[in-house]
Amino acid sequence: MDLSISPKAEELRERTQKFIREQIIPLERDPRQDKHGPSEELRKELIALARQAGLLTPHASIEMGGLGLSHIEKAIVFEEAGYSCLGPTAMNIHAPDEGNIHLLEAVATEEQKERWLKPLVSGRTRSCFAMTEPTPGAGSDPSMLLTTAVRDGDDYVVNGTKWFITGAEGADFVIIMARLEDGSATMFLVDMNTPGLELVRKMDAMDNCFTGGHAVLQFTDLRVPAKQILGEPGQGFKYAQIRLAPARLTHCMRWLGQARRAQDIAIAYAQQRQAFGKQLGEHEGVGFMLADNDMDLQTARLHIWHTAWLLDQGVRGNFESSRAKVVCSEAEWRVVDRCVQILGGQGVTGETELMKIFQDMRGFRIYDGPSEVHRWSMARKILGSKENK
Structure with missing residues (x-):
């Protein structure tokens, strides 16, 4: 393992460090923040700054509009971004979007990438990831998954409750983990405005660094077309x-x-x-x-x-x-x-x-x-x- 930093990584580190110190840290006391995190208005302003600096969504592939960073390069750049609590939001590398971008690049179909991934990489949309459930459902033990998805013609009907869902308020879509009738887990891509999907409430939390905070989601006879399965059924x-x-x-x-x-x-x-x-x-x-x-x-x-x-x-x-x-x-x-x-x-x-x-x-x-x-x-x-x- 070579611990030297490549010229590319060093340039990115210096550029990110300068961007965070000069443009993001001055906004840390911006009033457009509350106990649930930065507002959508502030997020969009931060995103615009990163886009102008050429540092938006750097972990995404070059084909998708990112910089195609390796994991080592991410380690260097993400540390510098994290120097400010607003840095990850500005550069679109915050949770859960960062992880969802990685997952969609690896698993989604071309049609799904066009519909959900590209707007996410560009910072025009936000997402959330719904796996954790109230007791006795899934938490640290995902095998306890209780949310169900039952096949009905060309659709699946999803029922269940999720909570601690980071970034849910204001998100454009959600990746839902649900259990099929055979007991296997499957992921579904669902727009947040779909009938049957309800944001029940936002949860008070110790942290306030995530746009959209943390929320409880309820799925009641939520109909999801089979083509919105992420990847293959049963591979959740x-x-x-x-x-x-x-x-x-x-x-x-x-x-x-x-x-x-x-x-x-x-x-x-x-x-x-x-x-x-x-x-x-x-x-x-x-x-x-x-x-x-x-x-x-x-x-x-x-x-x-x-x-x-x-x-x-x-x-x-x-x-x-x-x-x-x-x-x-x-x-x-x-x-x-x-x-x-x-x-x-x-x-x-x-x-x-x-x-x-x-x-x-x-x-x-x-x-x-x-x-x-x-x-x-x-x-x-x-x-x-x-x-x-």
Whole structure:
């Protein structure tokens, strides 16, 4: 594995860094945000800025209008985008659209790409992904899927409830995971304005970094034409892995940028704040926390880069992406938590971006599988055959 950065990646890193610092960070206090995230109006303005900078949807293929980034290149660019909470939204690399774009490129028919993928890549539309259900339905264990899809002529009739659906309000379409009569899981592409699909309510959440927040969706005799099946019937769980392994890694990339931002805020504070006759950072307790942060940031980055490199080699990387998800979510959380401690009273107020980063990041240890589920999955593979990795 070569850790050097290619000229292309270095140019993209510098361009992204400049774009985020000069055009996106000044908008972080824009009032067009609430407890459910940036408004659609603000999102469109951010998208226009990224389009003008040539940085919109860079992970999509060149054929679809993106930059065709490799996984390693994504690791570099996404970290820089994540330096601002608005960066991923501006560059159209936020969840769940980023993962849905990857999935649609891999699985969708040409007709489906024309109808749903191209507008998504261009930033003209948004999407959501509906798999998680209320108890006793699917969550960390997707095999508990309760939403059903029953064949009726040329259509399927879908019934069920989904929740924690990120970005649902204002989304143009949804990818629904449902169980067929034979028990297999299948994905369906459905426009959000289809009769039988209801957004029941938005859910209050600790984070507020996703346009559209998180919502509850209800499907009542929702009729979906068979041609709107994504990929092949019965392959839903397989396709979920195509989406989730890279998507959980891009979470790590974006949040690494936020953790690095937190460290920079803490360093600046430790350099200018005086306490007990000297600069705050000169006190060992504070200096050690900054040093621990640096180690955690580098550890997370190396896990991301290694897993990204494996994916670029064509390796499935399920085991490695689980490992990276646990290491990064916990290391990056420790960084932000220490930074709050260093800032003291300032750290628990909105005087800096740190409090927002803290609130947004806590969910990262749960998104795309809690740490405990990934550890359990890893343990099964460690104790079993290597082929299962």
